[in-house]
Amino acid sequence: MCRVLNILLALLSRFLFAVHGVLTVWRVVEVTGEPSYWLLLMGVTLLGVEMAITIKYTRAFYACSSIHPCDDPLFCRFSPMVFLYLSTVIPSVWFLELNLLQSNLLINSSTNSDPQFFSQIPLTMGLAQLDPENWVEALEQTMLIILVLGRWLMPKGDMSRDQLSQLLMVYVGLGADILDIFDTFKEPQVKTKQAVIIVGLSLFSWALMQFPLVLTQTSHSKFQKEGQSEAAKPGRAGWTVSCCSSEAWSLLLTVGLQDGPFLIYRLYLMIRENVLNQLMIFFTCKNILIVLLEVYRICVVHFEQSNTGGRTESCDPSHEHSEWTDGEAIESSCQE
Numbered sequence: 001m002c003r004v005l006n007i008l009l010a011l012l013s014r015f016l017f018a019v020h021g022v023l024t025v026w027r028v029v030e031v032t033g034e035p036s037y038w039l040l041l042m043g044v045t046l047l048g049v050e051m052a053i054t055i056k057y058t059r060a061f062y063a064c065s066s067i068h069p070c071d072d073p074l075f076c077r078f079s080p081m082v083f084l085y086l087s088t089v090i091p092s093v094w095f096l097e098l099n100l101l102q103s104n105l106l107i108n109s110s111t112n113s114d115p116q117f118f119s120q121i122p123l124t125m126g127l128a129q130l131d132p133e134n135w136v137e138a139l140e141q142t143m144l145i146i147l148v149l150g151r152w153l154m155p156k157g158d159m160s161r162d163q164l165s166q167l168l169m170v171y172v173g174l175g176a177d178i179l180d181i182f183d184t185f186k187e188p189q190v191k192t193k194q195a196v197i198i199v200g201l202s203l204f205s206w207a208l209m210q211f212p213l214v215l216t217q218t219s220h221s222k223f224q225k226e227g228q229s230e231a232a233k234p235g236r237a238g239w240t241v242s243c244c245s246s247e248a249w250s251l252l253l254t255v256g257l258q259d260g261p262f263l264i265y266r267l268y269l270m271i272r273e274n275v276l277n278q279l280m281i282f283f284t285c286k287n288i289l290i291v292l293l294e295v296y297r298i299c300v301v302h303f304e305q306s307n308t309g310g311r312t313e314s315c316d317p318s319h320e321h322s323e324w325t326d327g328e329a330i331e332s333s334c335q336e
Contacts, residue, residue, distance in 0.1 A: 007055070009153045009154065010051060010054075010055075010153075010154065011051075012153050013081070013149075013150040013151075013153040013154050014047045014048075014051060014081060014150075016146050016149060016150055016153075017044060017047060017081065017082075017084075017085040017146060017150055018044045018047055020085075020089070020139075020142060020143065020146045021041065021043065021044035021085060021088040021089055021092075022041060022044065023139070024088070024089055024092040024093070024096075024139050024143075025037060025038060025040045025041050025088065025092055027092070027096065027135055027139060028040065028092045028095045028096060031095075031096065031099050031132060032095065032099065037092075037095065040088050040091055040092055041088060042087075042088070043084040043085065043086075043087035043088035044084065044085060044088050046084050047081060047084055047085070050080045050081055050084055051081070053080075054080070054081070078212055078213060079154075079211075079212045079213075080212075081150075081154070082147070082150070082151070082211050082212040083212040085146075085147075085150070086208055086209075086211065086212065089143055090204075090205050090208060092139075093136070093139070093140060093143070093201070093204070094201055094205075096132075096135070096136045096139070097136060097182075097185065097197065097201055098197075099132070100132060100133060100136060100185075101191075101192075101194060101197055103132070104191050104192050105192055105194075133186075136182075137182070140179065140182055141179060144171075144175035144178065144179065145175075147171065147175070147211055148168055148171045148172060148175065151167070151168065151171065151211075152164070152168055171211070174207070174210070174254075174258060177207075177258065177259075177262065177283065177286070177287075178204060178207050178208070178258070180279060180283050181200050181203060181204050181262070181265075182200075182204070183279065184200060184266075184269060184275060184280070185197055185200060187269075187273075187275050187277075189273045189274055189275055190269065190273060190275060193273070196269070196273065199265065200265065203261050203262060203265055206257060206258075206261060207257055207258040207261070207262070209257060210253055210254065210257045210258065213253060247297075247301055248298055248301050248302070251294045251297055251298050251301075252298065254290075254294060255291060255294050255295070259287050259290045259291050259294065260291060262283075262287050263284065263287035263288060263291060266280060266283060266284045266287065267284065270284065
């Protein structure tokens with residue numbers, strides 16, 4: 001029964017990814033008029049093959065417990081399903097945003113711009129009331145919602161329910177920060193700057209690369225046990241333990257993939273492009289605080305791992321202590 005439920009949830013998550021991917025690529029073809037862009041669907045068409053391989057090489061679909069081991073390190077650290085979905089959606093968003101940029105450049109350079117310019121774009125399915133800008137905004141917002149829902153529906157793997165809920169809340173926060181990048185493209189100082197928009201799209205693509213990575217989704221207890229066992233070996237430094245911990249790597253990834261680049265980008269917009277509004281100031285301050293807190297947390301994790309390693313060695317019952325005469329006293333000392 002558990003196997004059937006897991007397979008149904010896996011099918012549903014991939015179905016959501018496929019539907020949104022097809023809709024996004026369809027919009028690109030409608031806007032550009034180039035049927036060759038249907039080739040962007042190559043990513044979502046491989047989701048069926050990816051699911052078959054995942055079922056074959058992992059035991060996530062065969063175990064009924066909420067926590068079960070992962071057989072292949074690839075599936076423990078990387079989600080091919082999310083990567084295939086993003087390989088379809090990210091290029092589509094690029095084409096749609098660059099199309100809007102070209103439209104803004106034409107309108108800005110022409111004094112006699114055609115008020116029916118957008119009406120020439122073919123629209124079907126009864127959605128003619130949406131202009132291209134609303135279309136792009138809707139697809140970008142639903143993309144991040146689909147990412148959160150798809151991760152929620154996926155089998156938890158070796159995560160507990162508490163870890164999964166924390167991960168989903170982190171995804172929601174990351175999505176809000178990513179969506180604000182697209183809002184900056186609407187600013188009058190930015191909407192016709194091709195270089196600034198391309199850099200923003202590059203940061204958007206770079207930030208989405210943290211969604212396929214599942215390093216932060218591994219069991220903390222497993223890494224803690226491994227870290228303690230490594231720290232107990234003579235000659236091991238505490239920095240090695242902290243670098244190998246799941247939490248330290250997740251913090252480094254967040255700083256390098258999103259908060260650090262976004263902070264630099266927003267500071268550039270504020271200083272050089274004079275983009276000053278409440279949301280820009282808020283998200284810039286947010287990025288500064290998050291970077292500082294993440295650096296502080298990495299230092300805390302490092303020192304905690306170092307101290308844990310030192311106590312593990314000093315409390316090893318195999319060490320001889322003249323002041324202790326029996327094993328019970330040594331055990332009580334270690335517990336304290």
